Amino acid sequence: MKPKLTLKQIAFELDVSVSTVSKALRDSPEIGEDTRQKVKAFAKLYNYKPNNIALSLKNRKTRTIGLVLPEIVHDFFATVISGIEEVANKKGYNVIICLSNNSFDREVMNMEMLANGSTDGFILSVAKETQQKRDYHHLQEVINQGMPVVLVDRVVDEIICDKVIIDDAEGAAKAVQHLIDSGCRSIAIITTVDYVSVGKLRTNGYLNALRKNNITVNEDLILKIEDIDQSQEQIDEFLKSRNVDAVFAVNEQFAASAVKALVSKGLTVPEDVLVISFSDGELSRRFMPSLSTVNQHGAEMGARAAQLLIERLERVVDEERYQTAIINTSLIERESTLKTKKPVV
Amino acid sequence: MKPKLTLKQIAFELDVSVSTVSKALRDSPEIGEDTRQKVKAFAKLYNYKPNNIALSLKNRKTRTIGLVLPEIVHDFFATVISGIEEVANKKGYNVIICLSNNSFDREVMNMEMLANGSTDGFILSVAKETQQKRDYHHLQEVINQGMPVVLVDRVVDEIICDKVIIDDAEGAAKAVQHLIDSGCRSIAIITTVDYVSVGKLRTNGYLNALRKNNITVNEDLILKIEDIDQSQEQIDEFLKSRNVDAVFAVNEQFAASAVKALVSKGLTVPEDVLVISFSDGELSRRFMPSLSTVNQHGAEMGARAAQLLIERLERVVDEERYQTAIINTSLIERESTLKTKKPVV
DNA sequence: TTTCAACACGAAAACGTTTTCGGACCGGTA
DNA sequence: TACCGGTCCGAAAACGTTTTCGTGTTGAAA
Incomplete structure (x- = not known):
């Protein structure tokens, strides 16, 4: 069982500093041609991959999308997931899935759990019980913390955010x-x-x-x-x-x-x-x-939701201007x- | 948009040190009764929640399970997910789901992506294409790195690890x-x-x-x-x-x-x-x-897989002794x- | 008065990155 | 010789935690 290779390890082996290794791997012009090659060769040889957690902490971004669904044993939601997965993966995002089982409490729990640094934003279809209670404070809360939310299918008018629905x-x-x-x-x-x-x-x-x-x-x-x-x-x-x-x-x-x-x-x-x-x-x-x-074109809805969320995460879209995408039915x-x-x- | 509350913030507000805050919140006896109360009151008031990413980095544990499935628009896999989710959540784990779409390459990519710190272990049902190619190096690799793997349903004999199947x-x-x-x-x-x-x-x-x-x-x-x-x-x-x-x-x-x-x-x-x-x-x-x-009792299979994985992650189980759980059919x-x-x- | 626990707290390291800044060295110019 | 501008690299801070260790203060015992 070999532990994961780190920058520090590489630096030690090659007798350079950690910063040099980091810069070499990122092709910084600060580093001389020969050391750069040496480092990159070593990294490639031992299959170095940067640690995601450390990157997340540093960048304050996880490149992870939190998905909270009422249920999953249900073709529609399954296709929505497929759609989300598809575009998320293409753009280098992971998808963390939580099931609310249509329970308000579990929905709140899940969101709190994910909101503490695990994800950059949410895609959510609200639980039946939540719709009944009309209690959306957990949604407003993560939004207030600056985490974008995209509602899918079962949306709520009271929350201002991007939405994807069908007519x-x-x-x-x-x-x-x-x-x-x-x-x-x-x-x-x-x-x-x-x-x-x-x-x-x-x-x-x-x-x-x-x-x-x-x-x-x-x-x-x-x-x-x-x-x-x-x-x-x-x-x-x-x-x-x-x-x-x-x-x-x-x-x-x-x-x-x-x-x-x-x-x-x-x-x-x-x-x-x-x-x-x-x-x-x-x-x-x-x-x-x-x-x-x-x-309902679930996959398309999911894809669109992921796209909206990622655009907002990467700020290519006007803040404060939220849109509701309406996917055609056939x-x-x-x-x-x-x-x-x-x-x- | 208020940024997330951190220990440092609390320390600053209360004019104590970060370590004091941390210890107070964890009820360390090192901290005097009054400061402890003060800190805890403040944390509660402003709803402090520790940052998961930082914890993951520190503990070298993410409390996250990586789940890689061939497809999801399929009742069986959907119930498997439900089962996994259920016990994972109960034990405080998150589940990251990736879909291979039965493609070998996507399966490898997904695992590499998740293996770089994002998860503590894997639950996997191998892609059709992988079974056809009989190439399991990606599985062996994560196992060599010390990440436990549990195979579900579509297992492969060549890999030694915990498995959950039906007869x-x-x-x-x-x-x-x-x-x-x-x-x-x-x-x-x-x-x-x-x-x-x-x-x-x-x-x-x-x-x-x-x-x-x-x-x-x-x-x-x-x-x-x-x-x-x-x-x-x-x-x-x-x-x-x-x-x-x-x-x-x-x-x-x-x-x-x-x-x-x-x-x-x-x-x-x-x-x-x-x-x-x-x-x-x-x-x-x-x-x-x-x-x-x-x-096939998919939910039960999922639950069992999650249980096996978590037991191994928490080392309550004998290393090197792997088991194959056979779930009854009815x-x-x-x-x-x-x-x-x-x-x- | 001195000594020594016990107590309460802070400084610092560590997890693995990235990035800013500073510095050593070298060649060339004034 | 003195100065300057590159080039190439390392130290250190930062992200938010936890934990080890040190330290100052107190009170009591000698």
Whole structure:
């Protein structure tokens, strides 16, 4: 077990000073050609790499991004991570990930932990519980300390900083419009409780689309789910007693559950009822029937967030001028909204 | 924007020395009761938190775990991360995540990046390309530098270190046995190319189970897939021309594709053909029919890996004695292997 | 009064870098 | 000879901690 090579070691071996070694390696003109070569050769031979921690301390920069997410077993967030990782790595940054598990306390803890020198800035999607409490002091605090924050997807209006979102309402409207264009008039929505920002926005999009097409909103066709663990039962129950020709679900899980509920009711998707989902993931792609959905482009959101954060860290961007990047959604049409004759099996 | 409070600042404000402040905060008996109280009160008031980077440099420990994974948009790895995060956080460690995207070069780069002081040790699941190249010098290198490594899931025999795996062969055998017990005799397997260690092991489990039950292996029922992106076509093609009463797939995606292929062939699952998958994820749970599967307990694997690594970092464990933890698999029976009368729809 | 603990605190080194500043040496010019 | 300007290098400070060691003050014992 050889300990890591340091400047001091090299200096000792070559009988020069530490500063000489440092300067030689950084090609300072202060150092004579021959010693420079000697040092560089030695460093290369023994594979010297500067110690990141020491550099961080010296430069007061860690080249590390703190990422705090509500969950990770979820295609959307996974793709966001991929996007962040991609650009962060390209620019020489590391990504430190913490999971809040949708808990406010863990979110606060994680941020405090990372704020003490571990990272230069944050990318964050706030926990459900945080949205419910509306307590954002931990965000404001790190911002006050001069650490830039970029909010992703689940943003909060009260905090002024860079943000990356999709136009949830527009995406939802697009989905619902697609259902309407397919001839549906009795469209149910399966959504989340209102304090989940994106859920509320998607609900709004649903409502807007209906109004725009002069379809009267039927409150009885709106199901708001609090806990995803009991969603299947609630959806079964909900759909059993209602006659609809289409269902819009604000996430893949709800959509899959809806299909299941409809089938168990003896209906067929898409022949009898169209179903469209939100957030394109493995489930939508592989489901039978494959699910039409609104693509959130998670990787792109992550990439954009990382880019915004790094630009701010490297001050190429105007201080005090924050921007909100809106990533386009796109409608992916698959089998679940394909209105055709029932195929002969 | 207030800069972070440091010991020096506190010392200056309170007109004592830095060492006094440090000792007071750590409750050293060297410091008189009154100054101690004064310092602690001040620190609390202004919410002093020691700088992690400085601590890392001083202690030569970062309390950070480097995690290098092939991919993340994949339920299994996502649950592994959850498990690691959980115990790491509990023990006061951070987790730095890097993605190799199954590329050898990126895996090497990531490890070199993290090895220069950023982390105390590694948890790693090797990239597909690395398994193919059989080049593990980057692993040996960090180990030689005294950084412990724990391999997870995709392990390599050539490296001596702690490992966490499941008994892939046994899990696969369990799945196949379940099919046999349900009366199937003509069982196809959809697996990966052999250099993917877990794929090969699962294939072996399949073979073992058949032999144990005196079913002759039919090489024609074995499909090895290299690239998941073209898997659907290959699986369609494969199943179209073969008559089987069951399919064992080594992952969820293949299983879903298999069902799709069978259905498009006019067959029904599970009435005509049973299908069982490996790795319990969202897809298996939500699919229609829901897929029976072998649960890998990813969170548990991650938790165990983190535990092993931390134990080694904190030297509570015998040096030079490495262990391989084998996490139990469990068979989850769902609709896709439920042999019943065809329900009346 | 002297001596000696005990007590309370500060100075300094160390972790591994980078950078500023100063200095030694050498050649050339006045 | 005296001075000056380069060239090449080293000492030291700094980043924010912890810890070892030293030191000054006090009070009590001799």
